[in-house]
Amino acid sequence: MINELLLQFGHWMEAQEYSQMLVAGYYSYSWLEATHVLTLMVSIGSLFIIDLRMLGLIMPNVSASLIAARLHKPMIIGFVIMFITGALLVYAKPVETIQSLWFRIKMFLLLLAFINAWIFNTRMKAADGNWDMNPVAPKALRVSAVISLVLWCGVVTLGRYIPYDWVDCTNTNNTTILWAAGCVEQLNAL
Amino acid sequence: MLGSMLSQYARTLSVAAVLLLIGIIEAFGLRDAVYGDLLPFFTWMRESSWFGVIGTTYGSIYATVEAVHLLSMAVLGGTVLATDLRLLGVIFRDVPSETLVTGTYKCFKWALFMAVLTGIFCAAGVGDKIYYMQVFWIKMLVLLTGSCFMIFIKQPFLTSRAHSEISPWTLRLLAVTSILIWFTVAATGRWIGFS
16 A cells, blocks of 8 residues: 555656656756765764764764764754755656665665664763763663664665666566565566 | 985975976876776776676675775765864864874774775776776876875874964865865766766
């Protein structure tokens, strides 16, 4: 049911004039993709510095909470740009993206990454401030930092997989993959 | 007298020598002469080297290495931005800039090493294609410039004295140059994908 609704939504977006303009433009799609990828350096670059500091792998002599606080703004700016450009990339090729298994797993990992970020923030606020100048953060924060690194590595890797067609709807007969990717027409044809 | 003068300006003279070398290479058409000889190497990279064979045979491995390349560039960009924005006085104003310059350098070097290693793998997989791309050669030139700038100019200069002794405009100039160089490296890399 949800796959049918998503596909309908995809077809509706694909019929929009602006969606077609984004793909048809000589440079528009490339610029969007380039901005999406280059903003990684601001968003994930900042995030990884925070995570690596929690693990004591970078600037262990600087207060961990200070690093997190000072990099928060550039990181958020980077993520906002990434989400806007990411949404526009989906808008430009809606059906193809909605039916991509990698895109779906990526969205799931993104959700997990945001839940982890929320837990990380809560733990940081709740933690006793004495650890702040220690080379490594308390165990709970280190665990969150490792989870964050793993999830974001996954998000970037899956983002890189999206253009590849290994498990596209037309390239597989595996019903589990077809269902997970939301290949409604191919599933109905089986 | 001459020796002490030369040692005092060793880095400046090295940069001048490199620029002179580039001028000579261009003036005598050496670049064009060497360019043609490089094609067999790029073809070998794609068809016979381990990286090329793995990259062209297993698409999933190629895509995964591409992702590691992106992640390395993200970490590299993060360390560059954190340091340079501090030098520009945009962020970390309550942390001494010396601390950031030394604290992020190890991470920068690892990220650069990983980016170069994975970059060679990615280049090997499409060796005979990138050979003809002007943007690839621009990227290589800027990458070389950026690495030399960082290792031989920016880092030694910023760790040789207290930043309070350096003119704020020199610090800003270093930061802007560094941001522009690494942005160009990343942007040209992305453009290779579109070409």
